[in-house]
Amino acid sequence: MPVPVQPEELRQFTVTDQAPAAHLDLLNALGFRSAVAGLRLGVFEALAAGPLPVADLARRTGTDAYALRLLADALVGFGYLTGSATGYANSANTTRWLLRDAPESFAPVLAFWGAVVTERWTDLEESMRSGLPRRDFYPWLEQRPETLADFQTMLRRLAAWLAPEIVELIPAPPPAGRLLDIGGGHAGYSIAFCRRYPKLRATVLDLPGALAQGAPAITAAGLTERITALPGDLSTVDLGADHDLALLFNIVHGYPDTEVGALLKRVAAAVRPGGRVALLEPLAEVPQRPAGTADSFVRAFSLNLFHTQGGRAYSFTELSELLTAAGFTQVTQHLLRGSEADHLVLAVRAD
Numbered sequence: 001m002p003v004p005v006q007p008e009e010l011r012q013f014t015v016t017d018q019a020p021a022a023h024l025d026l027l028n029a030l031g032f033r034s035a036v037a038g039l040r041l042g043v044f045e046a047l048a049a050g051p052l053p054v055a056d057l058a059r060r061t062g063t064d065a066y067a068l069r070l071l072a073d074a075l076v077g078f079g080y081l082t083g084s085a086t087g088y089a090n091s092a093n094t095t096r097w098l099l100r101d102a103p104e105s106f107a108p109v110l111a112f113w114g115a116v117v118t119e120r121w122t123d124l125e126e127s128m129r130s131g132l133p134r135r136d137f138y139p140w141l142e143q144r145p146e147t148l149a150d151f152q153t154m155l156r157r158l159a160a161w162l163a164p165e166i167v168e169l170i171p172a173p174p175p176a177g178r179l180l181d182i183g184g185g186h187a188g189y190s191i192a193f194c195r196r197y198p199k200l201r202a203t204v205l206d207l208p209g210a211l212a213q214g215a216p217a218i219t220a221a222g223l224t225e226r227i228t229a230l231p232g233d234l235s236t237v238d239l240g241a242d243h244d245l246a247l248l249f250n251i252v253h254g255y256p257d258t259e260v261g262a263l264l265k266r267v268a269a270a271v272r273p274g275g276r277v278a279l280l281e282p283l284a285e286v287p288q289r290p291a292g293t294a295d296s297f298v299r300a301f302s303l304n305l306f307h308t309q310g311g312r313a314y315s316f317t318e319l320s321e322l323l324t325a326a327g328f329t330q331v332t333q334h335l336l337r338g339s340e341a342d343h344l345v346l347a348v349r350a351d
């Protein structure tokens, strides 16, 4: 939670430059790390039923009471907990956002990014110096069932939020059409399309661990007859042919542009002439996007993509050129009402 700053203090950090803004980042980094520790140790869940004295909180979380008091006090300072003579309680914001059962819980996002920052960003300078990033993000994720579940839950929730708008923005495929959802993991978008178009059939291609995360959702939606899971590597697996619509949602940003070009050519070969490809991407260089959390996130996310996967956020112009070179035409960009960071890019497979 952003460290509480008085308005005059904030002016000194961000307007008059009388104080180093990096001090705020330092505090926010400590706040982030403390919150991740609170989450990993189960502090917020232990306080879900109500306030507890530190001795009881330590017993419930399997921690040392002396040490835990220091973490709890830090979490009070950052606004995650409140403290009183009777013990500690979750703040209103923590109760709303950080409990696992909360309807829009942010806990999977905090847990996932906690793992990324503490385990994958330790050698950020090295990929800056060498220009050669590590490219083992997904193999790392596939080996970590809890982090993988948090990652797919985070994306499934975003899909539940964005899918209604996206399904309406993409022109309808033919009634008994075929959809290819490349890197479709949690299957949320395929499920949304199959619900909207009752005769549509979908194939969700992904790595085995990610598909396992999507399988219960497909079953729960009663769509096992119409949605097929295809385990495989999207760079090498046979993508088939004559699909009416291919989804590449949050995929191309994981690759350098040469590999994006090669992937788009494979996708073009898998889509029938006149069929469509749809990309969902956090686009770089969006003039309409004001400075703020969405713009800051896309910039930092792009750095993360390079460091962990060798990719980055692309601009619409870059994607348009790559799509055209791959054999697509009529490339269009669509702003989404539901997200300032994500954009839809559509293109038609040339005849």
Ligand SMILES: C[S@@+](CC[C@H](N)C(=O)[O-])C[C@H]1O[C@@H](n2cnc3c(N)ncnc32)[C@H](O)[C@@H]1O
Binding pocket: 138, 155, 156, 159, 182, 183, 184, 185, 186, 205, 206, 207, 210, 232, 233, 234, 235, 248, 249, 250, 251, 280
């Ligand atoms: C950022 S997620 C996007 C998931 C989904 N398309 C969405 O937008 O919510 C990227 C997906 O690509 C999958 N993926 C990554 N590398 C892959 C590969 N080499 N072959 C197949 N799938 C891969 C991941 O497992 C993950 O489900």
